[in-house]
Amino acid sequence: MLNSTIMNPLEQIVYVDADACPVKNEIVDICESLNVKMVFVSSYAHTLTLPSTAQIVTVDNEKEAADLYLVNKSKKGDVCVTQDHALASILLSKGVVAISPRGYLFREETISQLLDARYLSQKQRRMGGKTKGPKAFQQTDRVKFTEQLLKILSKKEGS
Structure with missing residues (x-):
């Protein structure tokens, strides 16, 4: 039997694909206020400065190292912030x-639609075509993210 003081398999964790995440401060604020564990995953090429309440995991600089960590460590009910x-x-x-x-x-x-659109854009770029990148990150995006994360974590808290 697992010692619940060491490891709680029911504990919800917010994982963050942190290398290019623009909402790190919002995640910290929300997780601290709701007492939710947070794990920021980044490669050696990126230095994160976060409060001691945030766990920082540094992985190799290989292309998919952070993704592999997130896939291997996350479990049903966890939350992951990613652009991928x-x-x-x-x-x-x-x-x-x-x-x-x-x-x-x-x-x-x-x-599936998102993956198909990404594939078609990659294909077009390989053939020499140009595609539009993402829109600039706005304050409205930050607000929408904060509202959505609060909603997700509040549902879990009320369960």
Whole structure:
């Protein structure tokens, strides 16, 4: 039997694909206020400065090292903040709630469309075509993310 003071398998964790995450401060504020454990995962190429309440995991600088860590460590009911559609797709199949830093909640019903659009854009770029990048990150994105994360974590707290 697991010692519950050491490891609680029911404990919800917010994981963050942290290398290019623009809402780190918002995640810290929300998780601290709700007493939710948070784990920021980044490569050696990035230095994170976060409060002691945040766990920082540093992985190799390999292309998918952070993604592999997130897939291997997250469990059903956890939350993961990521901009990566492919990672979100894998996490959804595990029962992890995946949310983008813009507050977009990834869903099983729509993830295939996102992956298809990404594939077509990559294909067009390989053929020499140009595609539009993402819109600039706005304050409204930050607000939407904060509202969405609070909503997700509040549901868990009220369960």
